[in-house]
Amino acid sequence: MSITEQKPIISKLEQQELRRLLADDKRIDGRSPLQYRSINVQLGYVEKAEGSALVALGNTKVLAAVKVGVAVPFADTPNEGILIVNAELVPLASPVFEPGPPSEESISLSRYVDRSIRESKTIDLSSLCIVPGRSVYSLYVDLYILDYDGNLIDASVIASVNALGITNMPKYVVEGQAIKKTDEYFKLELKDHPVSITYAFLDDKYVVDPCLNEEYASDFTVSMTIKSDDRFCAIQKNGGGMIPPRKVIELLDKSIALGKELRTVAYGQLTGGNG
Amino acid sequence: MGENIVLFKEDGKRSDDRALDELRPIRIKVGVLSNAQGSAYIEQGRNKIIAAVYGPKEALPKHISLPDRCILRCRYHMAPFSTSERKNPAPSRREIELSMVLRNALEPLVMTSLFPRTVIDIFIEVLQADGGTRCAGLTAAVLALADAGIPLKGLAAACAVGKAGGRIIVDLNDLEDKYGEADMPVAYNPTLDGITLLQMDGIMSKEEVEQALSLAITATQKMHKMQVDALRERFSVQRREV
Numbered sequence: 001m002s003i004t005e006q007k008p009i010i011s012k013l014e015q016q017e018l019r020r021l022l023a024d025d026k027r028i029d030g031r032s033p034l035q036y037r038s039i040n041v042q043l044g045y046v047e048k049a050e051g052s053a054l055v056a057l058g059n060t061k062v063l064a065a066v067k068v069g070v071a072v073p074f075a076d077t078p079n080e081g082i083l084i085v086n087a088e089l090v091p092l093a094s095p096v097f098e099p100g101p102p103s104e105e106s107i108s109l110s111r112y113v114d115r116s117i118r119e120s121k122t123i124d125l126s127s128l129c130i131v132p133g134r135s136v137y138s139l140y141v142d143l144y145i146l147d148y149d150g151n152l153i154d155a156s157v158i159a160s161v162n163a164l165g166i167t168n169m170p171k172y173v174v175e176g177q178a179i180k181k182t183d184e185y186f187k188l189e190l191k192d193h194p195v196s197i198t199y200a201f202l203d204d205k206y207v208v209d210p211c212l213n214e215e216y217a218s219d220f221t222v223s224m225t226i227k228s229d230d231r232f233c234a235i236q237k238n239g240g241g242m243i244p245p246r247k248v249i250e251l252l253d254k255s256i257a258l259g260k261e262l263r264t265v266a267y268g269q270l271t272g273g274n275g
Numbered sequence: 276m277g278e279n280i281v282l283f284k285e286d287g288k289r290s291d292d293r294a295l296d297e298l299r300p301i302r303i304k305v306g307v308l309s310n311a312q313g314s315a316y317i318e319q320g321r322n323k324i325i326a327a328v329y330g331p332k333e334a335l336p337k338h339i340s341l342p343d344r345c346i347l348r349c350r351y352h353m354a355p356f357s358t359s360e361r362k363n364p365a366p367s368r369r370e371i372e373l374s375m376v377l378r379n380a381l382e383p384l385v386m387t388s389l390f391p392r393t394v395i396d397i398f399i400e401v402l403q404a405d406g407g408t409r410c411a412g413l414t415a416a417v418l419a420l421a422d423a424g425i426p427l428k429g430l431a432a433a434c435a436v437g438k439a440g441g442r443i444i445v446d447l448n449d450l451e452d453k454y455g456e457a458d459m460p461v462a463y464n465p466t467l468d469g470i471t472l473l474q475m476d477g478i479m480s481k482e483e484v485e486q487a488l489s490l491a492i493t494a495t496q497k498m499h500k501m502q503v504d505a506l507r508e509r510f511s512v513q514r515r516e517v
Binding site (some may be wrong): 001002003005006102104107108110111114119120131220222227230231232233234235236237238239240241242243244245249252254256 | 301302336341346347349350368369371372374376377378381382383396412422459460463464467468470472473474475477478480481484485488489492514
């Protein structure tokens with residue numbers, strides 16, 4: 001059962017201050033409403049993973065690592081590789097993360113990242129078939145939230161795509177009924193570079209890339225994932241509150257512009273700065 | 276697999292003979308369970324869904340309660356026999372996410388500050404699934420809340436819109452959901468002009484999202500009328516009983 005979350009109490013004073021500043025289009029950390037925090041991407045952070053990236057979005061830190069394996073395909077997609085995204089809200093990252101089975105927040109996060117990658121067709125899963133109906137590649141993208149200062153969704157999408165972008169796939173050969181791993185590797189090809197843009201709404205104002213206090217003080221957030229061709233592949237409103245339809249349309253426009261900027265910064269190392 | 280699927284017939288109608296912006300047949304009944312404070316049943320196409328509300332009641336254990344308002348607990352669940360392949364009755368990741376999304380969609384409608392330290396339980400049980408269950412479930416859950424006499428800021432109805440076979444369509448059925456290009460569930464409250472549930476997956480351009488959104492608003496306004504009628508029917512029956 002999903003229970004009304006108990007947001008940590010942030011002082012009335014700080015809530016008021018956030019809103020007072022926002023009335024003048026200012027934010028508590030000096031950013032403008034549509035400005036992202038600084039982004040730092042460290043590729044190949046975990047050597048034992050076939051692909052990995054540590055992403056810092058301000059003080060939010062997300063480590064994404066890809067493990068590659070071989071599995072039996074799902075019955076309804078016998079010719080497609082398997083992509084599974086899992087998110088761990090590691091207890092050391094925040095007092096609100098608790099050990100135990102995955103929380104609904106972590107499930108919702110991993111499912112959103114999964115949709116962002118899958119629906120944008122960033123990975124051509126049909127190219128990851130080894131023996132149709134019997135053996136396909138499996139890609140496990142594990143997200144580790146190491147430090148939590150808001151906006152896990154955008155940081156997680158950036159980390160996952162970067163990790164997939166440098167993933168080295170071991171080559172397999174078919175020998176009779178069996179398949180054998182070789183010493184050769186090939187690069188996993190990215191067909192797209194999706195970015196998610198998250199907005200937090202405080203009354204009728206909104207900010208992009210909310211830090212933790214903005215997230216806690218907000219009524220709800222809206223995330224939109226945009227492909228390189230400016231089309232949308234995932235949208236989700238999180239948290240209570242109501243959004244007027246005209247605001248949604250306003251966000252679509254903003255997201256396209258912000259997506260272009262963010263893509264260049266987030267995937268600069270993968271694409272050689274060409275976005 | 277996907278090649279043999281016919282999403283549109285030669286006459287331009289959809290696989291179930293609907294026009295692009297046409298809802299499936301909807302039947303709603305409010306007050307269908309004897310033990311729940313409020314309940315509602317909806318059929319939308321081949322979807323069959325019951326929603327029940329218990330509460331407001333004391334929130335136990337006490338630490339889950341909030342001093343200034345009631346909390347909501349929501350469970351969206353699919354019966355094992357609701358789909359072609361048997362569904363494991365244990366809650367899947369999808370059901371856990373949807374329970375949260377639905378709670379978030381219902382919470383802004385409830386006047387929660389009237390019932391501090393209490394809890395309202397909302398159960399949505401999908402008996403038969405045919406695409407768009409979260410939306411039909413929400414439409415029913417709102418009515419179950421109203422049936423329970425819980426003060427609401429307004430009703431909300433939900434409908435999925437999306438894209439299939441290159442066209443923007445309303446109220447996707449199972450086939451269109453599986454083989455279409457995009458699916459966007461929307462819950463809308465016409466009195467406050469507010470969207471309380473918004474998700475999208477699949478690929479749509481900005482123009483397509485805009486078009487789908489406006490179709491969703493029209494569709495949910497139609498459903499809103501059906502909700503009001505269903506409530507009216509429920510309470511006129513009660514008057515006759517007295």
